[in-house]
Amino acid sequence: MVSTQRTRRNEPPALPRPALxxxxxxxxxxxxxxxxxxxxxxxxxxxxxxxxxxxDALMAHGALLMAGFFGTLIALERAVALHRxxxxxxxxxxxxxxxxxxxxxxxxxxLWVASAAGLLGLYGWAGWRRAMSLPLxxxxxxxxxxxAANAGFWLGQADLSRLGWSAFLVLTIAGERRExxxxxRLPPGAxxxxxxxxxxxxxxxxxATWASTLAFGxxxxxxxxxxxxxxxxxxxxxxxxxxxxxxxxxxxxxVGYVWLALGAALGLAGQIVAWHLVWLGFVMAMVFGxxxxxxxxxxxxxxxHTRWALAPxxxxxxxxxxxxxxxxxxxxxxMALAGTGHALAFVFFGAVMIRAVRRGMVSRPSSR
Amino acid sequence: xxxxxTPDDLPARALAALADVQDPEMGESLGDLGVIGGIxxxxxxLRVTLIPTSATCPMxxxxxxxxxxxxxxxxxxxxxxxAVMDWDTAWSPERMAPELRxxxxx
Numbered sequence: 001m002v003s004t005q006r007t008r009r010n011e012p013p014a015l016p017r018p019a020l021x022x023x024x025x026x027x028x029x030x031x032x033x034x035x036x037x038x039x040x041x042x043x044x045x046x047x048x049x050x051x052x053x054x055x056d057a058l059m060a061h062g063a064l065l066m067a068g069f070f071g072t073l074i075a076l077e078r079a080v081a082l083h084r085x086x087x088x089x090x091x092x093x094x095x096x097x098x099x100x101x102x103x104x105x106x107x108x109x110x111l112w113v114a115s116a117a118g119l120l121g122l123y124g125w126a127g128w129r130r131a132m133s134l135p136l137x138x139x140x141x142x143x144x145x146x147x148a149a150n151a152g153f154w155l156g157q158a159d160l161s162r163l164g165w166s167a168f169l170v171l172t173i174a175g176e177r178r179e180x181x182x183x184x185r186l187p188p189g190a191x192x193x194x195x196x197x198x199x200x201x202x203x204x205x206x207x208a209t210w211a212s213t214l215a216f217g218x219x220x221x222x223x224x225x226x227x228x229x230x231x232x233x234x235x236x237x238x239x240x241x242x243x244x245x246x247x248x249x250x251x252x253x254x255v256g257y258v259w260l261a262l263g264a265a266l267g268l269a270g271q272i273v274a275w276h277l278v279w280l281g282f283v284m285a286m287v288f289g290x291x292x293x294x295x296x297x298x299x300x301x302x303x304x305h306t307r308w309a310l311a312p313x314x315x316x317x318x319x320x321x322x323x324x325x326x327x328x329x330x331x332x333x334x335m336a337l338a339g340t341g342h343a344l345a346f347v348f349f350g351a352v353m354i355r356a357v358r359r360g361m362v363s364r365p366s367s368r
Numbered sequence: 369x370x371x372x373x374t375p376d377d378l379p380a381r382a383l384a385a386l387a388d389v390q391d392p393e394m395g396e397s398l399g400d401l402g403v404i405g406g407i408x409x410x411x412x413x414l415r416v417t418l419i420p421t422s423a424t425c426p427m428x429x430x431x432x433x434x435x436x437x438x439x440x441x442x443x444x445x446x447x448x449x450x451a452v453m454d455w456d457t458a459w460s461p462e463r464m465a466p467e468l469r470x471x472x473x474x
Binding site for chain 2: 078122131132184185239242243245246
């Protein structure tokens with residue numbers, strides 16, 4: 001195949017693959033710290049003096065997942081798309097490593113704030129030099145939510161961090177999906193309904209510091225509305241039969257929307273486990289769905305499609321059911337088992353992807 | 369390499385070659401999605417211009433690579449394939465193929 005690192009007539013050169021690999025590795029290390037900290041919290045792994053099950057990873061597991069892993073991953077995708085700004089994901093990755101490896105949380109916070117500001121700048125550049133659109137504005141507002149969340153983490157504002165990080169992920173995904181759903185003819189009012197949901201999410205973040213009860217209520221109402229909107233209108237629900245990875249992506253997305261709806265229902269019922277249905281059920285379904293089609297862009301790998309890639313999604317789903325039951329019944333052993341199931345799903349997915357990539361290398365030996 | 373290509377029929381052959389190139393996320397061909405803005409033979413360069421549906425999609429380069437690879441297969445010796453994005457033209461659903469438009473409710 002043709003290298004993606006050549007200079008095209010109307011584009012600056014693509015970012016160098018070795019540098020992308022270093023930043024991607026930082027994202028994975030942040031995920032390691034986040035998952036290790038989570039498993040130690042749930043009692044699935046013993047705590048250690050340091051490392052991914054050490055006190056720093058345990059204390060800041062959520063921050064590592066949101067600002068560390070997703071902050072790095074999503075900014076990396078944007079940097080690759082725009083052929084610039086690799087420092088943005090690099091700072092997010094370094095921030096997480098400063099935190100869980102060195103315990104330097106003020107440094108981590110400062111790097112995360114700088115990275116989020118940089119991500120906002122990348123969206124601004126895209127709107128200015130490429131094309132401004134509603135979906136781009138939605139994604140940019142997600143970066144703004146990340147900035148607020150990271151600042152909140154620095155200042156010890158837990159509600160702002162929780163809502164801001166969650167909004168970062170939800171708005172990034174919602175913006176991407178709204179962009180593709182332009183292909184579908186929407187009924188009157190559907191476009192306006194999406195904007196209302198967007199406003200609800202943004203307002204919930206804005207209210208987090210001053211009126212947290214109202215902010216959380218608004219958040220779950222917005223999640224319920226967003227889930228219904230996506231389940232009703234998203235083009236993914238029409239693409240299950242699409243060829244290759246596109247069908248896999250569509251199925252993962254659709255499953256994720258169901259988890260978002262269930263999470264919203266539990267959230268409205270005041271159940272704390274609702275958050276993990278959003279973060280793991282909804283967001284990780286997006287990760288499982290998009291990973292195979294992102295690999296060619298990020299690494300030049302062309303994984304060969306396999307239906308096995310849906311199996312980890314089922315493992316994740318089963319473990320989430322255990323998580324819900326364990327939380328509702330306050331069964332610590334069940335929650336530890338659920339945490340192990342989450343981690344197994346990640347490892348299983350990684351193994352399936354490695355095999356698919358290796359098969360791709362065999363079938364396309366000239367591929368990079 | 370295809371047999372007996374001539375520069376004059378390259379644009380038409382290019383359009384057929386691009387029918388096999390898909391958008392990674394949608395699984396639909398670039399032609400059906402209406403993202404092919406134009407094909408031209410500019411000296412020794414066979415150039416296809418794609419109209420992006422997203423300003424921040426990291427898969428855009430993959431589509432450009434795939435389009436170039438498909439075009440290079442039909443190019444006679446001395447002709448180089450090139451795919452570029454046209455950031456000045458907005459994509460709209462009217463550009464999609466009739467069958468796809470129908471499937472998506474238009």
